[in-house]
Amino acid sequence: MSLFGSLFTGVSALSAQSQSMSMIANNISNVNTVGYKRNEAAFSSLVTQASRSTVYSPGGVRASTEQTVNQQGILQQSASSTDVAISGSGFFVVQASPNGSSTQETLYTRAGSFSEDENGFLRNSNGYYLMGWEIGDDGQLVNATADVASLTPVSVGFESGRTKQTTRADVVLNLDARQNTGLAGPHFSRSMTVYDSLGQAQQLALDFTATATPNTWTLGISDPAGGALATPTSAMTLVFGTNGKIDRVATQAANPTDMVLDPAGSATGSLRLNLTDIDWANNSDATQDITIDISGFTQSASDYSVGTINQDGAELGLRTGISIDADGNVVASFSNGLTQNLARVPVATFTNPNGLQERSGNVYIQTSQSGAYNLREAGTAGAGKIATSSLEASNVDLADEFSRMIVTQRAYSAGTKIISTADQMLTELLQLR
DSSP: OOHHHHHHHHHHHHHHHHHHHHHHHHHHHTTTSTTOOOEEEEEEEEOOOOSSTTSOOOOEEEEEEEEOTTSOOOEEEOSOTTBEEEESSOBEEEESOSSSGGGSOOEEESOOBEEEOTTSBEEETTSOEEEEEEBOTTSOBSSOOSSGGGOEEOBOTTOSEEEEOOOEEEEEEEEETTOOTTSOSOSEEEEEEEEOTTSOEEEEEEEEEEOSSTTEEEEEEEOTTOOBOSBOOSOEEEEBOTTSBBOHHHHHHHSTTTEEEESTTOTTSEEEEEEEEEBOSSSSOTTEEEEEEOTTOEEESSOOEEEEEEESOEEEEEEEEEEEOTTSEEEEEETTSOEEEEEEOOEEEOSOGGGSEEETTTEEEOOTTTOOOEEEOTTSTTOOEEEETEEEOOOOOHHHHHHHHHHHHHHHHHHHHHHHHHHHHHHHHHTOO
16 A cells, blocks of 8 residues: 555544544533533544555544443532432423424423523523423323323413412310300300411411300301301201210211211211301302311310311412422412412433433433433433432533643644654655656
8 A cells, every 4th residue: 555545544543532632622612511411423434445465555533422421420419499409310391492392393491590580481592481280279190101202391370379278177176064054145256267268368267165065065167257158057066075085976867968977987087077158248259168067166164265277278468489399389378378280290210311312401302322212201101300409410520521622732733743744655655757
């Protein structure tokens, strides 16, 4: 083989080392890029087949890009409640625009620096919009499947305020066993605040009257403002044991249509009083039902007292914050103490994440080398866990990059020596007479 083969071999060495240096430069430039995965040069030889073993034909070298998408970067704490990172395998699903989701290219990223944009969508610092499964008001996923077509841009802008009507309550109080039953009742009254479907506070009056029968009381519940209850339609009977605690079995048996004992027949079960179809006469929901746990009622020879009255309703509360929890739920918080899950962020996994194709903005697209995506809930079936208020740092190691830079520089210099030496040999050849 002529000396020209050596020249071309030297040229291939320069080209390969130049590509390696480009990768090193790009890695160093992105050392502070959230979720960035470094690229490395993988060298392979190019062989020219010779027809005779006594003749050697030089080949060359080529450099190909080897991705390290599967290598985890260090997780760093963040001050933002919507910053998230994935600890383990997987990617967030994102799109370039929140509009026309079904026609857009689906992208995948590890950069979880999300924040609310001017239209209420969660978007990362590279401008890509977070996709998730929608959660309905009942707390259940809406049309959630393993297909990215079931995902929608995560929007939190419409959640300006929220109310919650009361559905459950529990009351703990003590009735005075020394009560003179000869006096007209009610002997003890207590009101409790509940909320209707409009978030308006309403009062329920609880009136207790001791009867001539030992350890037996009647309980009447009414709306002082004139609202109507479908049930109970009359005063209910409360039976107490000699130990001062409410006899749950006897009380439920005396009010079979108004009370439920769970489990049935259990002396220690939960005794619940059911109020149904409450009409507050104010254009709110006229079919509101409230279940009151009265298992904490006691009777003792002491003053009337109320321990606790708890209920799950709330007046109108304004949105105070948005966060993403460890299960991937996008949670809205309100000033009245309520929280609401708006969406759930899935984690997309690939058989070969290093086969993904890189795009600008620290995102990737699926390729035949990566395999098809799998949408999973965080922390299940091999998907990574979501780290809240955290960001994944670049997996670039500066010490390693500088070391490889030195090696690349020396290899490039050696390549130039091949070319200069071959050139000198060609000059000697041309000078032959």
